[in-house]
Every structure is written in structure tokens, then in C-alpha cells.
Amino acid sequence: MSAPVSNAARDVAAGRADAPHTSMLVRMLLRAAVLRRGRAVSALFAMVVAAAVATAMLNLYVDVQAKLRREFRNYGANIILVGKDGASLPASALVQVDSVLAGRGIAAPFGMIVARTGDGQPIVVAGADFNRVRQLNRWWKVSSWPAGPQQALIGVRAAPIVTPKDQAFDLTFQGRVLHVTPAGTVQTGAAEDSRIFISTSDFEAWTGLQASTIEVAASGSPEEIAVIMNQLTRTFPAVDVRPVRQIMEGEARVLGKTRATLLAATALIILTSALCVLSTLMGWVFDRRRDFAIMKALGASGRLLNGFFAAEAAALGAIGALVGFAVGIGIAAWIGRINFHAPVVPRWSVLPVVLAGSMIVTLLSAVLPISLLRRVQPAVILRGE
Amino acid sequence: MFVRLVYESFRRQKRRKVLAGAAITLGVTVATAMIAVATDIGDKINRELRTIGANLIVTPQEDSLDVEIGGVNLKPPTDGAFLNEADLPKIKDIFWRNNITAFAPMLPVNVAIQNDGKQQDVTVLGTYFAKDIQLGKEDFVTGVRTTHPWWKVEGEWPSDNLRDVLVGERLAARLGVKVGGTIDLSGRDLHVSGILSTGGTEDDQIVAPMALAQEILGRPGVVRRIYVSALTKPEDAFGRRDPKSMSGAVYERWYCTPYPAAIALQLTEAIPHSHAEQIRQVAQNEGAMLTRIEGLIFLITLAALFASALAVSAAMATTIFERRAEVGLMKALGAGKLAVAAVFFAEAFLLALFGGLIGFAAGALLADQIGHSIFNSQISIQPVLLPVILAIAVIVTFAGSAAAIRRAIGLDPVFALRGEL
Numbered sequence: 001m002s003a004p005v006s007n008a009a010r011d012v013a014a015g016r017a018d019a020p021h022t023s024m025l026v027r028m029l030l031r032a033a034v035l036r037r038g039r040a041v042s043a044l045f046a047m048v049v050a051a052a053v054a055t056a057m058l059n060l061y062v063d064v065q066a067k068l069r070r071e072f073r074n075y076g077a078n079i080i081l082v083g084k085d086g087a088s089l090p091a092s093a094l095v096q097v098d099s100v101l102a103g104r105g106i107a108a109p110f111g112m113i114v115a116r117t118g119d120g121q122p123i124v125v126a127g128a129d130f131n132r133v134r135q136l137n138r139w140w141k142v143s144s145w146p147a148g149p150q151q152a153l154i155g156v157r158a159a160p161i162v163t164p165k166d167q168a169f170d171l172t173f174q175g176r177v178l179h180v181t182p183a184g185t186v187q188t189g190a191a192e193d194s195r196i197f198i199s200t201s202d203f204e205a206w207t208g209l210q211a212s213t214i215e216v217a218a219s220g221s222p223e224e225i226a227v228i229m230n231q232l233t234r235t236f237p238a239v240d241v242r243p244v245r246q247i248m249e250g251e252a253r254v255l256g257k258t259r260a261t262l263l264a265a266t267a268l269i270i271l272t273s274a275l276c277v278l279s280t281l282m283g284w285v286f287d288r289r290r291d292f293a294i295m296k297a298l299g300a301s302g303r304l305l306n307g308f309f310a311a312e313a314a315a316l317g318a319i320g321a322l323v324g325f326a327v328g329i330g331i332a333a334w335i336g337r338i339n340f341h342a343p344v345v346p347r348w349s350v351l352p353v354v355l356a357g358s359m360i361v362t363l364l365s366a367v368l369p370i371s372l373l374r375r376v377q378p379a380v381i382l383r384g385e
Numbered sequence: 386m387f388v389r390l391v392y393e394s395f396r397r398q399k400r401r402k403v404l405a406g407a408a409i410t411l412g413v414t415v416a417t418a419m420i421a422v423a424t425d426i427g428d429k430i431n432r433e434l435r436t437i438g439a440n441l442i443v444t445p446q447e448d449s450l451d452v453e454i455g456g457v458n459l460k461p462p463t464d465g466a467f468l469n470e471a472d473l474p475k476i477k478d479i480f481w482r483n484n485i486t487a488f489a490p491m492l493p494v495n496v497a498i499q500n501d502g503k504q505q506d507v508t509v510l511g512t513y514f515a516k517d518i519q520l521g522k523e524d525f526v527t528g529v530r531t532t533h534p535w536w537k538v539e540g541e542w543p544s545d546n547l548r549d550v551l552v553g554e555r556l557a558a559r560l561g562v563k564v565g566g567t568i569d570l571s572g573r574d575l576h577v578s579g580i581l582s583t584g585g586t587e588d589d590q591i592v593a594p595m596a597l598a599q600e601i602l603g604r605p606g607v608v609r610r611i612y613v614s615a616l617t618k619p620e621d622a623f624g625r626r627d628p629k630s631m632s633g634a635v636y637e638r639w640y641c642t643p644y645p646a647a648i649a650l651q652l653t654e655a656i657p658h659s660h661a662e663q664i665r666q667v668a669q670n671e672g673a674m675l676t677r678i679e680g681l682i683f684l685i686t687l688a689a690l691f692a693s694a695l696a697v698s699a700a701m702a703t704t705i706f707e708r709r710a711e712v713g714l715m716k717a718l719g720a721g722k723l724a725v726a727a728v729f730f731a732e733a734f735l736l737a738l739f740g741g742l743i744g745f746a747a748g749a750l751l752a753d754q755i756g757h758s759i760f761n762s763q764i765s766i767q768p769v770l771l772p773v774i775l776a777i778a779v780i781v782t783f784a785g786s787a788a789a790i791r792r793a794i795g796l797d798p799v800f801a802l803r804g805e806l
Contacts, residue, residue: 283703
């Protein structure tokens, strides 16, 4: 043995001794990833895409309920408080309702009486808090909302009868006269079209009556709405608290069906992407049967080999799941923005599910080919058969 | 030689071909099912949204104002105009007749009843429950059971042809009426077949077959208003335009689109002396909900198509990569790049065709399953979609194979045969 060679060998040995001590397993994992960059990257890419799609779908599935519930609140009230036998509600009712709701919805009071127009025709006049009505009943088609005192909003069917030329007119209730100017018309296609709406303060000053109805649009799940209804019933023992059943039942039905469709779609998409990962990874592992055979020929135990490929798969699954999670949150937020005009909130509860799912799929796709290869003699594989 | 190469490849490498074929089949199945669901979801959700109630109302044109508070109409019942009951079948005669899912006429009548020796005014609401209407050859069953599905009856729904009535639950509690009891309506002893619960004003009313209400009012053949439930298209900028300002062709297009306003106009034209209008609470919000849900399912369908395209590509890439040695051999024997690529593309084409056909059938079955289990109705897939799906399958398979094929034919036969990369 000549000196230069042994010197070089010694240098290499010294260099290796100085190098940080990494275990053989970690080194093999890193080298496998670096040397076969192309295939490692394509496997990782498949994993990231699958995890991203799964994250986006699960996140949407969890969040879409809240989004659609909010859309459903545009239908208006789902709870109505009515004084028993047409009696007025207590003066503090609205404040109490607001404190029960505590921001979980909106309430609008209505008072209603039958007044007479200048030519003696009976007409329903309602006192309403226009600011609240605007938020509660968004479907009202209003030409112009009243802004000042003694301005009225006239139903489209009432308008040609009470104020054909859009002029100011008088309303009489129990001998008291109210002079109002029309601010605009309201069209709903329902009973509101035959009514006249004036502000709550005008209504109370003119009739001396309080609101007799409070319409409440409570937001939340059916259970949360039931809790709000219970609280309202306890707060107002002398008042009828009724659910608006058509809205509640319709909402439950449409939400249920949409979620079921979404669940079916989610299951299909996750299954497809899991299979995509499975086929890519299995191809990758199968492709490395020579590495496997060499390790085995050099005396690696079955446990070490399993551990090696399992660790590799787990690392791939974890990295893919984390990157995919971030991408998936982005996709979900994008879908939320363009479809619901509100971002979908990231659900961290999805992360462990995606992580565990990814690991299971990657482990499965590593273990399946390995268990096939283990039955084969290394010599056969190395000969390329 | 070319045909033999392809044929032998399928015969000898069954495992690989089955794997790749399975991936394509699965991808096409998911894509077909999602496309079928996405094209039908609008109609399905539209029907579900009909459970919130009718979206159109038809009233007499020259009607006097309703004076209604808390469900009690203070307007004298004989006051104002009526619609003719005989005109009702014309609703199913308009251009969009197939979009009319149901309608229910209403006729409120005030009746004084005796309670504890006191006189009390009660509204009797005449309507159809589930009335059989003859429309030419076909039967059409319509009434509140379809237009107002949230109405619950304890006991039995009355028949439209008998003189049984429903009593609202609050009124029943006040009067002490039970299911199977009788109620005295201005000299008529009527059988109470059920107690009605709606959560609305009907809880204080009596609901009776239309003919009975007309008899009490003394005006046979009249109704006060008609609730119509129609499948509509969400209103967009065009739908909101005023039809009076449109020119001929534009008006035609507006008229022949099932916007709520267009259907309302057709109802107004069909029923003499009437005025139809959308119930904005239902009609407007329905459009918004429909747009949201359709948009959501559309985006998800895109995601599904993307995922299945990727799965197909991945499977193709893997199978081609495994056959490097074969490519090396072909090239060593003198095959040109074109010849090698042609073999692979021909195989990919056959796989895509088979996988596409089976996947299409499986996808149609899957869509039908989804339809039955979620919506209790069929989701049928248009046969027109088959060539489209097959074309997509071929394109995706080609695209997925292209990169792998390019790499395979670029290999040096020496290295490929030795198994080094």
C-alpha cells in the first residue's frame, strides 16, 4: 500500500471524524432524497397536492355550514315575539332582547294599528326602526328610506290610494291626526305592500302605544337558536315567542343536503388523491429495489429495512402534509372569497386529520412494495430480473 | 409490427395495464359523477328551496287594500275583487309550465263562532290540500301540502272533496277542540280531521276545503289569492332590467328566461284580471342561495377534475417509467424516437378509451346513487357527455404520459438496458 493513498484515506477518515455525527439512518434518508431528486420531488409533489386538496375540502366542509347559515339570515327573522292577544310589549323589551342576543343576531320592533286615511279608508300603519329593518329584511325593495321625522315609507299597493301624486297626507287614529310626507315606496310582494311605515318615535308619540311585535334573526346552529329562544321565553313570560318554522325547516333541509353533497364530493376527491399518492410512491419504492437489494446483501436486517423505508415514507408524508395544509388553507380561503365574499377561517382541527391521513397513505404505499420485495432474493434483484 | 407490439404489451403486462386502467377508470368515474352532480345541483337545490314556501303570489288586479294585522284581516270578506277558480288550470298552461311545481289558492272568510257563550270572529281559510286537477291528459296534484311543507297536522289531512276541516293549534286549545271532534260553523256541524300547526297566523284559524269556504261566503267559484311555487333562475343584472324598456329580441330573451319577474308576468297574462308578483323574501334570497351553492359545487368539481387528472397522470408516469429497459431494447434494435413514442401513445389511447368507457358507466351509477341517497331523486347523466368525457380522458392520459414518454425516449439505450436510471 503506497503512502499517498493511505494519507488520503487517513484524511477522509479524519474529515469524517470531524463531521457532525449523524446516524447511518439519517444519512441514508438524506442521500436518498438528494441523489434521486427527480423522483423524490414528484412523490413529494403528489403528496402536497393530495394534502392540499384534502385540507381545502375538509376545511370547506367544516366552514360551509357557518357560511350558508349566514346567507340564510338574509331570509330575515327566525324568531318572532308577539304580545299575547295583540297586547303591546313592555317598553324595555327591545333592550332586553338585545342583551339576550348579545350580538348573535338582530332584532327589529314593529308596532301596528289600523288608521284611517283622509277619505276614511282603513289602512294598516306600522311603526318600525328603519335602521334595524334595513339590516333585518334585506329583500325589501325600497326606493328611498325615510331620513327625518314624520316621513313615511309607503307600500306600493297603498301608495296610489293614499298619495296618488306623492303629496303629504294625514292619517287619523282615535281622533289624533298625524301629518306625514312620503319618503319612498316599499315593495315586498307580501302584506307590507298594503301598509304605511313610520318611525318608532313618530308611532309612539302619535298612538301612545309600544311595539307589539319584535322580529328576531338569531344566528347560529339550531341548538344555539333553541338556547336563544329559551332565554327569550324565560325573559318574557307574558309574551308569545314563536319560531318561524318555514325558515328554520327550509334552512335545515338545504344545509343538510348541501353538506351531504359536499361530503360525498370530499370523500371522492380524497380517495382519488390518496390513490394518486399511492401509485406514485409505490412506483418510487419499487424503482429502488436495487438499493433495497444492496442493503440486504450487505447484511441489513429486515427490521432495519422496514424502519428505513417507513421513516422515509413518514418524513415524506409529514412534510407533504404540512406544505399541503398551508396550500389547502390558501385554496379554501380563495374559494371562500370568490364564492362567499368572506374568507374561510383556517380550521386547525383539520391539521391532525390531514397529517395522520397522509402518514397512513405514505406508510401503506411504502410497506406494500417492501413486503413484496422481501420475498425475493437480493441476487435476483441485483441481476436485474 | 406496431400492432403486434401494442397487442403483446397488453397481453404480457396485464398487471401494469390493469393498474393504469384502474387509475383511469377511477379518475373518469369521479369526474363523471361530479360533473353530473354539478350540472344537476341547481335544479335539486332549487327544489329543496321550495320548502321555504311559494315564491310568487297572484292577486286580483283591482283589489282593495288588505287591512291585516296578526293574520286577522279586518277588511270585510265580501269587499274587494276575486279571482276565478276556473282560471287556475291556466297556471299550468304558461310558457314555463314545467317550472311550476305547485300552487295553492286561498280564500279567507270570517265566521262568528260560539265559545263559552261568547261570540268570536274566526278566519276560515279555504284552500286546496292535495287536489287532483285535470290538465288535458295528465293529472296534477297540488295544494298546501306541497306549497307549505312546514304545515304539520296531528290527525289526518282532510280530503278536498269532503267537508272536514283542520283547526289551528292555538284556536283548538282555546276552543277545547280535539282531533275527531266537531266544530259548529254558522249552523254547519263539521268534522275536525286534524289539528294544524304552522308556527304562523294559521294557528289561530280554521283551514277548510275551498268549496266549503266558498259556500260559507256565498260566492261559489271565487278565490282571493293564489300562491305559486316555481323553479326560477337567480335574478342577474339582465333579469332586474325593466321589461318595458326592452326592444323586441331582448324582450323575447328576457321573457323566455325563468326569472321570477318573467314568470310573474306570464301568470298575470294567463289569469284574467290578475296581478302576479314575486314574494321578495323567498324569491330574492333563493337566487342568492342558489348562486352560492352552485358556485361552491362548481369549484369543488374543478378540484375533483384536477385530482383525477393528477391521479391518471401519476399512474401513467409510473407505468412508463417502469418500462425503461423495454425502451432501451427497442432503441437498441433501431427504433426511432417517433416509433417508440407512437407505441406508448397508442397504448395510452387504448387504456384511456377502455378506462373512460367503464368510468363513465360507473360515474353515472355513482351520480345516481348520490342523487337517491341525498335528494331522493334521480341524477341522470346526458349521453352527450360521453364523447366529451372520453376526449377529456384521452387528453389527460396523453398529458400525463407525455413527460414520462419524453424522458423514456431520451434515454441512452446502454444505460437503460443496464438498469442505471
